[in-house]
Amino acid sequence: MLIHALGWPVMESFATFGSLAHRPVPPDAMRRFNDLVGQRIATRKPVAYLLGEAWLQGVRFVVDERVIVPRSFIAELLPQALEPWLEAEPRRVADICTGSGCLGILAALRWPQARVLCTDISADALKVAEANLRLHRLSDRVELLHSDLLDAIPTPPAGQGIDLLLCNPPYVNAAAMRTLPQEYQHEPALALAGGIDGMDLVRRLLVDAPRVLAPLGIVVVEIGHERAHFEAAFPRLPVIWLPTSAGHDSVFLVQAAGLREAA
Numbered sequence: 001m002l003i004h005a006l007g008w009p010v011m012e013s014f015a016t017f018g019s020l021a022h023r024p025v026p027p028d029a030m031r032r033f034n035d036l037v038g039q040r041i042a043t044r045k046p047v048a049y050l051l052g053e054a055w056l057q058g059v060r061f062v063v064d065e066r067v068i069v070p071r072s073f074i075a076e077l078l079p080q081a082l083e084p085w086l087e088a089e090p091r092r093v094a095d096i097c098t099g100s101g102c103l104g105i106l107a108a109l110r111w112p113q114a115r116v117l118c119t120d121i122s123a124d125a126l127k128v129a130e131a132n133l134r135l136h137r138l139s140d141r142v143e144l145l146h147s148d149l150l151d152a153i154p155t156p157p158a159g160q161g162i163d164l165l166l167c168n169p170p171y172v173n174a175a176a177m178r179t180l181p182q183e184y185q186h187e188p189a190l191a192l193a194g195g196i197d198g199m200d201l202v203r204r205l206l207v208d209a210p211r212v213l214a215p216l217g218i219v220v221v222e223i224g225h226e227r228a229h230f231e232a233a234f235p236r237l238p239v240i241w242l243p244t245s246a247g248h249d250s251v252f253l254v255q256a257a258g259l260r261e262a263a
């Protein structure tokens with residue numbers, strides 16, 4: 001908030017903050033800072049909404065209360081961790097439940113040859129994603145689609161399809177939804193609530209995914225702290241847990257072949 005109030009460039013200032021910290025804060029910046037802190041305390045709004053922006057993997061996204069604050073742990077995996085599971089550079093990537101578009105955009109930046117499809121059921125969220133596509137000049141390579149999970153995605157011809165399907169769905173279970181801190185109540189409930197066991201969306205996604213995946217495609221899904229619920233829902237699915245800063249079992253990967261066999 002202070003960097004924002006000072007009007008300094010965010011990423012560069014984080015990197016050099018130690019050496020800048022002795023500088024006096026001009027009175028108008030101090031007023032803006034105090035105002036932000038006051039709003040943060042009074043409203044309990046996440047800082048990203050107060051500032052209208054959030055940063056993920058060093059990339060800026062515009063955000064407001066139509067989307068959750070970008071923080072998916074899948075973002076950490078995009079630079080390197082998926083490589084052993086990808087046959088080649090992915091040509092077709094999908095970001096299902098895209099919200100601000102953050103994962104689809106990070107994927108598009110990571111794989112410059114890829115075409116990326118971002119879907120969401122919320123028309124409001126897609127407007128924010130559109131603003132982020134414009135911000136990153138990716139509108140020619142990243143397509144937005146209004147869809148209930150995969151429903152609006154046409155079935156590809158045999159042998160083709162999505163090489164890498166990313167999804168950070170709503171996965172908070174009903175009991176946890178009731179105890180979320182006030183900050184989360186500023187986020188769209190549609191983006192958080194995943195039904196009684198948190199798995200409503202994951203169930204439907206994994207059942208339908210083989211229809212749109214390439215033969216060697218992979219699916220990467222974030223489920224937070226819901227591993228027990230996930231394993232109860234999918235006791236025999238051969239998934240690979242991918243370590244992130246959230247722990248070793250918040251994100252899993254499953255191959256198209258594994259999904260087809262399980263089906």
Ligand SMILES: C[S@@+](CC[C@H](N)C(=O)[O-])C[C@H]1O[C@@H](n2cnc3c(N)ncnc32)[C@H](O)[C@@H]1O
Nearest residue numbers: 070072097098099120121122148149168169191
């Ligand atoms: C947890 S947020 C993830 C947003 C973004 N991918 C991220 O990581 O910041 C989940 C998103 O799923 C969307 N959503 C909820 N139900 C959906 C459905 N049935 N089909 C598609 N998207 C859905 C919500 O609108 C929300 O934007």
